[in-house]
Amino acid sequence: xxxxxxxxxxxxxxxxxxxxxxxxxxxxxxxxxxxxxxxxxxxxxxxxxxxxxxxxxxxxxxxxxxxxxxxxxxxxxxxxxxxxxxxxxxxxxxxxxxxxxxxxxxxxxxxxxxxxxxxxxxxxxxxxxxxxxxxxxxxxxxxxxxxxxxxxxxxxxxxxxxxxxxxxxxxxxxxxxxxxxxxxxxxxxxxxxxxxxxxxxxxxxxxxxxxxxxxxxxxxxxxxxxxxxxxx
Amino acid sequence: xxxxxxxxxxxxxxxxxxxxxxxxxxxxxxxxxxxxxxxxxxxxxxxxxxxxxxxxxxxxxxxxxxxxxxxxxxxxxxxxxxxxxxxxxxxxxxxxxxxxxxxxxxxxxxxxxxxxxxxxxxxxxxxxxxxxxxxxxxxxxxxxxxxxxxxxxxxxxxxxxxxxxxxxxxxxxxxxxxxxxxxxxxxxxxxxxxxxxxxxxxxxxxxxxxxxxxxxxxx
Numbered sequence: 406x407x408x409x410x411x412x413x414x415x416x417x418x419x420x421x422x423x424x425x426x427x428x429x430x431x432x433x434x435x436x437x438x439x440x441x442x443x444x445x446x447x448x449x450x451x452x453x454x455x456x457x458x459x460x461x462x463x464x465x466x467x468x469x470x471x472x473x474x475x476x477x478x479x480x481x482x483x484x485x486x487x488x489x490x491x492x493x494x495x496x497x498x499x500x501x502x503x504x505x506x507x508x509x510x511x512x513x514x515x516x517x518x519x520x521x522x523x524x525x526x527x528x529x530x531x532x533x534x535x536x537x538x539x540x541x542x543x544x545x546x547x548x549x550x551x552x553x554x555x556x557x558x559x560x561x562x563x564x565x566x567x568x569x570x571x572x573x574x575x576x577x578x579x580x581x582x583x584x585x586x587x588x589x590x591x592x593x594x595x596x597x598x599x600x601x602x603x604x605x606x607x608x609x610x611x612x613x614x615x616x617x618x619x620x621x622x623x624x625x626x627x628x629x630x631x632x633x634x635x636x637x
Numbered sequence: 638x639x640x641x642x643x644x645x646x647x648x649x650x651x652x653x654x655x656x657x658x659x660x661x662x663x664x665x666x667x668x669x670x671x672x673x674x675x676x677x678x679x680x681x682x683x684x685x686x687x688x689x690x691x692x693x694x695x696x697x698x699x700x701x702x703x704x705x706x707x708x709x710x711x712x713x714x715x716x717x718x719x720x721x722x723x724x725x726x727x728x729x730x731x732x733x734x735x736x737x738x739x740x741x742x743x744x745x746x747x748x749x750x751x752x753x754x755x756x757x758x759x760x761x762x763x764x765x766x767x768x769x770x771x772x773x774x775x776x777x778x779x780x781x782x783x784x785x786x787x788x789x790x791x792x793x794x795x796x797x798x799x800x801x802x803x804x805x806x807x808x809x810x811x812x813x814x815x816x817x818x819x820x821x822x823x824x825x826x827x828x829x830x831x832x833x834x835x836x837x838x839x840x841x842x843x844x845x846x847x848x849x850x851x852x853x854x855x856x
Contacts, residue, residue, distance in 0.1 A: 431706075481764050483762050504763055504767035506722075526730065574687075577721050628701045630707060630708045632693045633710070635696075
């Protein structure tokens, strides 16, 4: 089942104003760089973006923020981005901040056909406002709804033409759950190989979750905090 | 003498026990990794998807695909494993991580913690903190005893939006080690070397219980 498309421009075909998108990555690690650039060029606006973070001012989702293409962000942590903070405090940008584990599980649930689940995270805090609560095993929990998206955009290390994906190191993060939760999931990969070249024992995301795959180009892979130790 | 950040981290490192999986938050908690006693074997969990976090890489060996929850470049160790964010928080929520160390802006004497938001001023988000404090059985807070204006951060009730309810078990500040108990509020366990009980009492706004002679911390 060949799911290969030519490039990022073709990948984002069908993304329209006002749609909900999921974008993988943690900080700038494992973000779909090619898809984000293609969305900037496509010029769609009024987007709801579900992503753990919002990039930095001049990279990642920050590029979409600069062009005011995002109407609402659903994230767990949005520091490191001045333009984001400005748009949020001025009310231009709607922001839904949710605990990181709940965000991950809400995406997983969305892809797994589980409409909602109870979690202890956020009980007694602002996050619980307006949500159903229930006690299990003597502990209070809040009901969190599943998340899905019109398009999910994920970045993998290797993928085959059937859409099977392998991620590298901590660049995996939110990508596998978001791949499950997209109505159309686009995977951009560093290496695109033929079926059979990836060991079936070591595939992280089965191709059933992926509708479009392409080989990305010109990865910058910017490092947010370069920390090193001296050689002895 | 009040402790510096390294010394706070060093004191917390004394709490570690062999076999524990430990999540260290950003800031002072990260420094705890530098003081793990030689005879203690723990595994560090980074919630972005790594068990077995190693030290920073040598210059020139940084890998953009290998970072910790503070977005710092790091390394792996023999036995390290990568996983996705849902699995990571299954470890946390499921009670498989034995100790969480994190920073705080305020802690209340009932164990409530506030560390994610200052309304209209700092709204960066909670990241994984709410999942961590809601789920971990053992939570140690590393922080300064007072804020930059000299006001106590150990309060009768949090004034900032809270991150979690009745969850903090222990606090190590630049002045003291305190236990958080349901009946006695903050219970003073240790003083920083050369710091008087009176100073700790005067800088603790929440309910503080002091019993008998309070020993100095040992390093």
